[in-house]
Amino acid sequence: MAFDLALSLGALGLAAAVLWFFLGKRTPLPVAAQSAELPARELSEPPIDAFDPAAGADTEQARLSVSGMTCASCVFAIDRTLRAVPGVSDANVNLAAEQASVSFDPRQVTPAEMISAIQGVGYDARIAGGLQESQEADEHARRRDLRLLMLKFGVGAPLAILLFVGSSGDLFRWDPGFLSNHYLQFGLAVPVQFWVGWQFLASAWKSARHRMADMNTLIAAGTLAAFSFSTVATFAQGALPETVSGKVYFDTAAIIVTLILLGRLLEARAKSKTSDAIRKLVGLQPRTARVIRDGQETEVPISEVRVSEQLLVKPSEKVPVDGVILSGATSIDESMVTGESVPADKGPGDRVIGATVNTVGAFTMEATRIGEDGLLGQIAHMVRDAQGSRASIQRLVDVVAGYFVPAVMLVAFATFAAWTLASADPELNRSIAAAVAVLIIACPCALGLATPTSIMVGTGKGAEFGVLIRNAETLETAHRVDTIVFDKTGTLTHGQPSLAEIRPASGFIDDQVLALAASAESLSEHPVARAITFAALEKGLTLSEPSEFEMKPGQGIRATVDRKAVAIGNRALMTNLGVSVDSLLNHFEALAKAGNTPMFVAIDRSPAAVIAVADSLKEDAAQSVSDIKRMGINTVMITGDNRYAAQAIAGQVGIDEVIAEVMPQDKVSRVAELQSEGKVVAMVGDGINDAPALAQANVGIAIGAGTDIAIEAADVTLMGERLSGVVTAIKLSAATMRNIKQNLFFAFVYNTAGIPIAAGVLFPFFGLLLNPGIAALAMAASSLSVLTNALRLRGFKP
Amino acid sequence: MSILSLFKKKPELARDPICHMMVDPSKARASSEFEGVTYYFCAPGCKMLFEEDPARHIASEKPAVEM
Numbered sequence: 001m002a003f004d005l006a007l008s009l010g011a012l013g014l015a016a017a018v019l020w021f022f023l024g025k026r027t028p029l030p031v032a033a034q035s036a037e038l039p040a041r042e043l044s045e046p047p048i049d050a051f052d053p054a055a056g057a058d059t060e061q062a063r064l065s066v067s068g069m070t071c072a073s074c075v076f077a078i079d080r081t082l083r084a085v086p087g088v089s090d091a092n093v094n095l096a097a098e099q100a101s102v103s104f105d106p107r108q109v110t111p112a113e114m115i116s117a118i119q120g121v122g123y124d125a126r127i128a129g130g131l132q133e134s135q136e137a138d139e140h141a142r143r144r145d146l147r148l149l150m151l152k153f154g155v156g157a158p159l160a161i162l163l164f165v166g167s168s169g170d171l172f173r174w175d176p177g178f179l180s181n182h183y184l185q186f187g188l189a190v191p192v193q194f195w196v197g198w199q200f201l202a203s204a205w206k207s208a209r210h211r212m213a214d215m216n217t218l219i220a221a222g223t224l225a226a227f228s229f230s231t232v233a234t235f236a237q238g239a240l241p242e243t244v245s246g247k248v249y250f251d252t253a254a255i256i257v258t259l260i261l262l263g264r265l266l267e268a269r270a271k272s273k274t275s276d277a278i279r280k281l282v283g284l285q286p287r288t289a290r291v292i293r294d295g296q297e298t299e300v301p302i303s304e305v306r307v308s309e310q311l312l313v314k315p316s317e318k319v320p321v322d323g324v325i326l327s328g329a330t331s332i333d334e335s336m337v338t339g340e341s342v343p344a345d346k347g348p349g350d351r352v353i354g355a356t357v358n359t360v361g362a363f364t365m366e367a368t369r370i371g372e373d374g375l376l377g378q379i380a381h382m383v384r385d386a387q388g389s390r391a392s393i394q395r396l397v398d399v400v401a402g403y404f405v406p407a408v409m410l411v412a413f414a415t416f417a418a419w420t421l422a423s424a425d426p427e428l429n430r431s432i433a434a435a436v437a438v439l440i441i442a443c444p445c446a447l448g449l450a451t452p453t454s455i456m457v458g459t460g461k462g463a464e465f466g467v468l469i470r471n472a473e474t475l476e477t478a479h480r481v482d483t484i485v486f487d488k489t490g491t492l493t494h495g496q497p498s499l500a501e502i503r504p505a506s507g508f509i510d511d512q513v514l515a516l517a518a519s520a521e522s523l524s525e526h527p528v529a530r531a532i533t534f535a536a537l538e539k540g541l542t543l544s545e546p547s548e549f550e551m552k553p554g555q556g557i558r559a560t561v562d563r564k565a566v567a568i569g570n571r572a573l574m575t576n577l578g579v580s581v582d583s584l585l586n587h588f589e590a591l592a593k594a595g596n597t598p599m600f601v602a603i604d605r606s607p608a609a610v611i612a613v614a615d616s617l618k619e620d621a622a623q624s625v626s627d628i629k630r631m632g633i634n635t636v637m638i639t640g641d642n643r644y645a646a647q648a649i650a651g652q653v654g655i656d657e658v659i660a661e662v663m664p665q666d667k668v669s670r671v672a673e674l675q676s677e678g679k680v681v682a683m684v685g686d687g688i689n690d691a692p693a694l695a696q697a698n699v700g701i702a703i704g705a706g707t708d709i710a711i712e713a714a715d716v717t718l719m720g721e722r723l724s725g726v727v728t729a730i731k732l733s734a735a736t737m738r739n740i741k742q743n744l745f746f747a748f749v750y751n752t753a754g755i756p757i758a759a760g761v762l763f764p765f766f767g768l769l770l771n772p773g774i775a776a777l778a779m780a781a782s783s784l785s786v787l788t789n790a791l792r793l794r795g796f797k798p
Numbered sequence: 799m800s801i802l803s804l805f806k807k808k809p810e811l812a813r814d815p816i817c818h819m820m821v822d823p824s825k826a827r828a829s830s831e832f833e834g835v836t837y838y839f840c841a842p843g844c845k846m847l848f849e850e851d852p853a854r855h856i857a858s859e860k861p862a863v864e865m
Binding site for chain 1: 814816817819827828840841842843844845846847
């Protein structure tokens with residue numbers, strides 16, 4: 001007896017150690033530390049045709065939250081009030097949802113006016129927060145669940161410990177004798193069984209109705225068996241056969257419930273906060289816009305901007321909403337949406353995206369899409385939909401339980417039958433007691449710890465290698481990935497242009513042209529300018545400061561260097577300056593086809609060279625891709641870029657399949673397509689436009705140097721720029737899964753070994769039946785083995 | 799609702815002449831006087847409808863607006 005009591009004590013100590021290990025202070029992972037700032041560059045026009053300026057821009061939809069409605073007449077009153085507002089064509093009020101959806105002509109009325117109309121009849125209303133609001137609700141629910149789990153654990157753990165002390169008899173010197181009172185134990189066990197453990201009972205019932213057996217079934221069956229048996233033993237001792245009477249398993253039930261709840265708590269804490277990506281997206285929007293109303297420029301809150309209103313955007317301001325440029329020329333930094341660091345040149349008729357950053361020029365624009373209809377709103381929608389719709393992979397624990405539970409039920413039944421049939425004098429209650437004992441011992445209390453412990457250690461190990469895993473399930477999924485989709489710009493490439501080639505016209509020397517071009521560009525902050533200047537400095541060329549410098553948005557630059565007129569830019573610039581570039585067109589096109597961004601250089605009005613910059617591959621890109629291919633995983637590249645540029649990069653890096661010219665919001669559907677073909681897809685990306693695809697993929701992997709939004713939408717973040725982490729993540733997942741499987745083995749093996757004892761196999765020989773000591777022994781041994789094994793994962797090397 | 803309120807006397811309730819909900823006059827969000835009688839409403843919407851044609855609504859046996 002002293003032996004298994006000592007082990008039981010060990011189990012308790014272990015439980016305390018586990019608690020400390022997981023619930024102690026954790027240092028936050030340094031993800032956000034090195035985010036953003038490394039936008040990319042672009043070779044072609046960023047694909048922002050994503051959204052059509054509304055086909056039916058005359059009517060807009062608005063959703064309003066209305067509070068204070070109590071009955072149908074309120075609905076009627078508000079409905080009528082809204083319809084009476086000029087410009088409102090339709091209104092639909094829902095009492096239960098406390099919402100009104102309104103169709104209106106944005107040129108005649110704003111949501112603010114509708115709100116004041118509703119307030120005028122005595123109700124309160126505001127614009128339904130849509131995304132943000134429902135996200136907050138989700139987050140709120142998540143926090144509430146977590147708090148409830150913590151509370152339940154906080155109540156369950158002390159009760160379980162008291163029960164344990166009580167049933168361990170004289171082991172503890174300070175054990176107040178009254179704790180071993182069965183009636184008291186019953187009182188302590190009831191809240192644990194039916195309040196702390198309620199979710200297991202409820203889920204088990206749900207599964208049972210679908211004729212399914214999972215982990216919850218096992219927990220419910222085992223703990224209920226232990227609890228009911230003990231209750232009978234407490235209140236109706238006479239009903240039990242002598243061999244098992246006087247034994248209660250209240251502590252077994254309570255410890256199982258509490259430990260498994262601890263597992264759930266650990267998982268809930270590790271669950272990713274899905275809402276952050278969307279909150280950050282919404283936060284990107286500027287708060288105000290300059291609206292031109294009646295020829296007057298007024299600054300208004302962004303929510304009051306209506307479709308087809310004229311807006312003014314000044315240099316270095318954010319574009320307030322999606323729209324079309326009416327007048328003015330500028331370049332706009334769209335890197336936050338497209339990942340391309342080279343600002344896109346824009347003129348009248350070109351589309352602009354809300355929340356992107358205007359650089360040099362001022363322009364007027366017409367608003368085409370506002371609020372949730374804008375590209376940003378759409379992306380937020382897609383991220384949320386993708387996060388909600390992603391196929392979940394059945395947890396390994398449930399797979400195992402799916403076999404184990406029916407098997408145990410069968411054994412329990414067989415036990416019952418055997419005791420009834422084989423016994424010389426069959427006694428019904430003895431048969432039942434034996435069958436119940438099987439259920440009691442079969443429920444492994446380490447089961448709840450098997451997965452979380454491995455995952456915790458695996459996650460910590462990942463962090464050590466610069467792979468930050470935010471989502472526990474990722475580790476269970478990543479090793480099954482058979483297709484990896486890479487974003488191109490900023491993921492496979494640096495996302496920054498560097499000088500690729502100079503092709504001088506006859507009569508010009510490349511270094512001479514480069515020195516002049518670099519000098520001319522030396523005053524510019526433009527990524528292309530930096531690439532040229534940097535290349536010249538690297539070659540050791542001497543630069544001189546231009547005496548005159550002018551930026552031509554959408555065309556290029558013009559400068560005077562050493563009394564020479566230098567112009568660098570596109571064909572439009574050359575045409576404006578009266579320079580004929582026909583002789584260089586061949587070079588220009590050849591370089592463009594090879595995936596470069598070529599520009600013309602003119603010196604003193606004569607065509608001097610074509611200078612090309614290109615995004616270069618990351619140093620470890622090719623190596624990582626070939627490692628991945630060696631693991632038997634398909635590689636795919638997806639990009640908004642043109643086919644030439646895409647194929648050029650894919651060829652260099654060794655990727656077989658290229659999906660090019662993809663609109664930002666189509667990336668997600670391509671990933672979903674692959675998934676529908678039965679593939680388990682990992683997506684690697686860095687931009688906001690990758691966020692929905694990252695959320696959709698079975699495993700989303702964000703480049704740490706990418707945008708916050710991509711990081712928030714992903715399951716895994718790779719520190720810094722390097723791609724080798726993709727391989728590490730997959731290998732780590734495989735190692736973790738192996739570890740989980742071993743843990744499950746340990747969780748089950750001791751209890752399974754106890755089943756024959758409980759069934760009474762040893763009874764004829766030794767008179768041995770299940771007793772609380774054996775149950776405690778199994779609990780202690782399995783917990784200890786599981787923890788030790790999980791810690792072994794610390795030796796992982798990629 | 800606090801437990802104490804269970805022990806309090808039930809307030810005299812008035813019927814909202816529009817939707818026929820029972821309303822506590824001391825807490826009613828809207829009320830209207832017609833021919834010397836004060837009518838209480840569950841919400842401003844009912845008051846609005848009532849005042850458009852009070853006589854008809856008082857006479858009506860059925861709620862003016864069905865759910």
